[in-house]
Amino acid sequence: MTERPTFPFDNSFAKLPDYFYSNVAPTAVTKPAMIQFNDTLAADLGLDVAAFHNPAATDIFAGNALPEGAEPIAMAYCGHQFGNLNPELGDGRAIMLGEVIGNDGLRYDIQLKGSGRTPYSRNGDGRAALGPVLREYLLSEAMATLNVPTTRALAAVTTGEQVRRQGMPPGAIITRVARGFVRVGTFVYFAIRGNQTAVKELADYVIARNYPEIKDSANPYLALLESVIDRQALLIAKWMQLGFIHGVMNTDNMSISGETIDYGPCAFIDEYHPGKVFSSIDHQGRYAYQNQPAAGHWDLCRFAEAIVPLMDEDKDAAVAMVQGAINSFPTRYDAYWLTGMSQKIGLTQTTDTDKDADKALIDDLLARMADNQADFTLTFYHLSDALAGSDDNDVMIRDLFTDASSFDEWAVKWRRRLGDESATDAERQQRMHQINPLYIPRNHLVEAVIRAGEDHLDFEPFYELMEVLRKPCTVQAGKEKYAMPPIKTEVVHQTFCGT
Numbered sequence: 001m002t003e004r005p006t007f008p009f010d011n012s013f014a015k016l017p018d019y020f021y022s023n024v025a026p027t028a029v030t031k032p033a034m035i036q037f038n039d040t041l042a043a044d045l046g047l048d049v050a051a052f053h054n055p056a057a058t059d060i061f062a063g064n065a066l067p068e069g070a071e072p073i074a075m076a077y078c079g080h081q082f083g084n085l086n087p088e089l090g091d092g093r094a095i096m097l098g099e100v101i102g103n104d105g106l107r108y109d110i111q112l113k114g115s116g117r118t119p120y121s122r123n124g125d126g127r128a129a130l131g132p133v134l135r136e137y138l139l140s141e142a143m144a145t146l147n148v149p150t151t152r153a154l155a156a157v158t159t160g161e162q163v164r165r166q167g168m169p170p171g172a173i174i175t176r177v178a179r180g181f182v183r184v185g186t187f188v189y190f191a192i193r194g195n196q197t198a199v200k201e202l203a204d205y206v207i208a209r210n211y212p213e214i215k216d217s218a219n220p221y222l223a224l225l226e227s228v229i230d231r232q233a234l235l236i237a238k239w240m241q242l243g244f245i246h247g248v249m250n251t252d253n254m255s256i257s258g259e260t261i262d263y264g265p266c267a268f269i270d271e272y273h274p275g276k277v278f279s280s281i282d283h284q285g286r287y288a289y290q291n292q293p294a295a296g297h298w299d300l301c302r303f304a305e306a307i308v309p310l311m312d313e314d315k316d317a318a319v320a321m322v323q324g325a326i327n328s329f330p331t332r333y334d335a336y337w338l339t340g341m342s343q344k345i346g347l348t349q350t351t352d353t354d355k356d357a358d359k360a361l362i363d364d365l366l367a368r369m370a371d372n373q374a375d376f377t378l379t380f381y382h383l384s385d386a387l388a389g390s391d392d393n394d395v396m397i398r399d400l401f402t403d404a405s406s407f408d409e410w411a412v413k414w415r416r417r418l419g420d421e422s423a424t425d426a427e428r429q430q431r432m433h434q435i436n437p438l439y440i441p442r443n444h445l446v447e448a449v450i451r452a453g454e455d456h457l458d459f460e461p462f463y464e465l466m467e468v469l470r471k472p473c474t475v476q477a478g479k480e481k482y483a484m485p486p487i488k489t490e491v492v493h494q495t496f497c498g499t
Contacts, residue, residue: 005051005060007110009069009098016205019190019198021073026063026095027116027126029171031160034058035459036137036466038154041177045102045154052155061155061175063095063115070097074118078192079185079252080302082286087192089185089252090120093128096181107209109181110154114173127163131450132497133172134462136263138449140176142441142469143260148238149231150260152177158457169454178259180210184303185252191306200310210257221310225325229300230332231258236296237336240289241344242440243269243376247279247495249287249295251302265495268440270485272369272376278443278495293337297329338362344380344436345414346428349421361417365410372401375485377440384432386411387425388418437472438483441465443492445482 014021037057042049051057059065066072074091095118096111113136114128137153144150159171182202190198207215207224214223235258239246246253247265255261265279274290282288287295304322311318341362342350350358369379382397391411398404421428449465452458468482476482486492 005048005054005057005067007067007069007098008046008100009067009071010101010107011069011071011098012107012209013075013096013099013109013205014071014073016201017198019076019195020186020202021075021096022090022119023072024074024095024118025066025072026112028064029062029159029161029173032058032062032064032173033158033160034061035134035156035158035172035462036153037061038141038152041152041154044104045100045108045177047100057155058157061112061157062159062173063112067097072097074120075181075186076120076189077183077185077252078189079183079250080188080299081250081252082282082284083298085188085192088120088189091118091181092121092124093118093126094176094181106179109176109178111176111178111181112173113176114159114171125163127159127161127171128173129163129165129169130158130172130454131169132264133174134449134453135266135446136174136176138441138446138462138465138469139263139266140260141466142472143244145470145472146242146437146440148242148244148260149235149258151255151263170457178255178257178261180206180255180257180259181261182206182256183252183261184254184256184299184306185250186256187306188251188302196309199307203307203310206256219311219321221307222321222325225304225307225322226328228256228258228303229325229329232296232300233329233332234258234336235260236292237333237340239292240337241340242437243272243289245269245276245278245287245289246292247282247287248497249292249299251299254296254299254303256303264497267443267492267495269376270442270491271373272366272379274366274370278492280494280496293330293333296333297326300329301326340435344432345383346418346423346432347421348423348431354420358417361410361413364413368401368406368410372403372406374400374407377437378483378485380432380436381438384429384436388415388421388428389425433473435473438475439468439472439479441469442482442486443495444486444490447490447492 039049060067072095076090078087079089094113095115099107117126133156137156140150140153154175154177156174161171162168163171211227217223245267253262267278275288277285277288304326308318308322311321385393387393401407449461452461468479
């Protein structure tokens with residue numbers, strides 16, 4: 001007989017004062033059914049995988065049963081939504097069950113999203129529609145495979161109920177895993193209420209949990225700010241290198257642990273354009289692709305403001321410290337972006353004197369891609385096959401440009417620069433193919449999965465796309481359609497939040 005599933009909970013956030021959260025249990029659903037359980041992630045978390053392949057596990061992931069040791073809570077936070085402060089948001093449809101220590105020795109939160117109303121739901125139903133759950137599962141797991149820090153998806157279930165949105169789609173619940181769900185908005189929530197005790201308690205908690213290496217720093221709070229800035233600079237640079245648009249970079253959606261969080265109206269670019277916006281609620285393009293670094297910088301300023309009083313009793317000295325740290329973001333981001341983009345075009349031997357020229361070379365390619373409607377992902381994938389001394393392998397990439405001569409002009413400069421590299425074509429191509437994916441969760445593919453799921457409860461398209469995305473950089477026989485950009489009738493112009 002299969003053992004009843006359990007989590008080896010070791011909860012810490014629920015031990016903090018109760019003003020950080022509300023105790024709330026998930027609301028049961030009528031007829032839950034498992035869509036997907038993530039065996040690989042479960043094993044990494046130290047769970048007994050076999051024990052989760054039974055109906056009792058479905059009840060847990062649907063919120064119908066609480067596992068032993070769970071301490072379900074909804075976290076308090078606020079957020080600047082498109083720049084405007086909403087002083088009280090919180091987990092309106094998410095409930096954290098508890099924490100486990102993974103095989104890597106790190107602490108992970110286990111959270112149900114779409115599990116019913118909480119004290120922070122306001123006028124919402126606390127539920128999630130099936131489509132956004134499928135999107136988040138696909139996108140978060142794809143990002144993890146592409147080596148982007150992210151929340152993960154442990155399980156997804158249908159609820160047997162419908163939710164009221166524009167229509168009446170099926171309901172679903174996703175179980176998310178994160179190194180922490182503390183956000184910039186969590187700090188701001190207490191700072192704007194003048195609760196400096198809570199701000200300090202939260203900072204001490206985050207340092208102990210997510211940044212233990214800085215706890216003995218001369219000024220651990222300044223080190224915390226610098227560490228969060230650095231992780232966000234790296235994270236956003238990785239987004240940009242993959243053509244990913246988060247879509248709703250509000251302060252409540254910036255994780256202090258440095259993970260991609262809250263996959264709402266997110267999308268990957270097909271034809272490259274730096275001003276691309278998909279989110280249906282981003283009417284002014286605040287979070288357009290090209291604006292993401294600046295948006296991240298703005299959010300970090302709000303974090304810095306919240307923890308200024310922790311820096312020094314001398315307010316002027318504290319402000320000077322914070323300003324110095326915040327001013328480092330563009331430099332940190334630029335360095336991460338240039339390193340990653342240089343690798344995407346096959347450059348690894350870059351000296352300080354080369355950096356400006358390499359950046360100009362990359363910027364020139366991106367500008368030509370935008371002018372010629374070149375597909376972002378396929379441009380870099382096919383560039384990985386190009387030769388340093390010949391244009392014999394250029395046919396696939398040239399076909400992506402409306403004016404192939406534009407690529408030819410750039411390729412002359414690129415090949416000249418490759419002359420400074422010591423790697424052979426084979427060595428460079430191997431490296432490039434490890435970081436330039438062929439398969440991404442393209443918007444039209446995700447939309448097809450959502451339509452099959454919501455309209456027919458057909459999850460075969462979901463399973464097949466998930467399988468392809470597990471090997472994003474490897475050519476897979478018979479899966480050509482998953483590498484292709486959308487045809488005109490398949491183009492997705494807008495993506496939507498799950499609320």
